[in-house]
């Protein structure tokens with residue numbers, strides 16, 4: 336009897352191992368967009384001049400220094416983004432540290448939000464897409480492309496802190512679920528966590544008007560949905576960073592970065608605990624644009640030098656373990672869409688002239 340159960344266990348474990356390595360099993364991916372997060376904070380942590388400038392901070396400066404400052408750059412950036420530097424840097428890749436000759440830029444000439452997200456998701460730095468008020472994006476995006484592939488139909492979902500994302504993903508054309516600010520997730524079988532996430536978003540102060548929701552609420556709706564419904568492709572579009580920076584609040588900008596890092600850690604931890612996601616899920620993280628330097632850190636756009644300087648991080652079963660990449664040449668964000676598809680073993684093609692796969696990402 337004992338021998339039979341041991342044998343059964345062995346067969347079960349072998350079947351699991353084969354399943355986990357089956358290249359035909361469609362993989363999962365979470366795409367995290369962090370609005371206007373500079374490469375400087377990612378790779379250098381909090382900036383001394385800005386953290387010490389009273390004009391840009393309302394919180395107690397001693398407290399702020401304790402939270403985010405360290406003389407050593409590696410220690411400092413790990414204080415700001417502990418998940419990124421303890422997990423992604425060890426198991427995945429980061430591009431965009433210009434001090435190490437790793438250059439990432441947006442290709443579009445505008446250097447603001449809608450054009451940047453269009454470029455990320457469609458692979459085409461379309462010069463016609465020139466406004467944050469642009470109507471529905473006419474270009475096919477990688478999310479709807481994946482939704483049409485075998486094993487993915489109805490399993491591609493988006494959650495956004497900014498209401499333009501419904502137009503950028505163009506849900507009216509493709510019918511994808513895009514949860515915009517202050518929209519409830521609908522359904523008869525919602526979990527208690529989903530019901531609560533729906534509810535609490537209506538109690539937040541609408542600091543940025545009715546078109547923007549705080550990232551914490553976008554995150555709650557996303558995570559409760561993920562746990563209940565197990566989507567295979569998740570586009571999580573976060574925006575507190577850009578709002579706080581435009582307001583000139585460096586302390587809140589740092590807090591937003593720190594919180595987004597914690598949200599990613601929590602999601603990644605959940606993925607490792609759920610057999611649906613464990614070992615079969617990739618995370619890719621990117622901004623839509625950069626920001627200026629020095630006193631111009633609050634701003635971005637073609638009139639603000641260096642706000643086209645950006646970054647990329649990625650980790651998953653098909654991603655080479657390179658850590659912080661040095662001297663990799665030039666990457667443009669129009670390469671992200673095709674790279675996202677490739678990480679799922681798919682070849683994203685388009686009628687538009689789209690960027691090529693970043694070959695150093697994929698095993």
Ligand SMILES: [Zn+2]
Pocket residue numbers: 371447448577581635
């Ligand atoms: Zn902005």
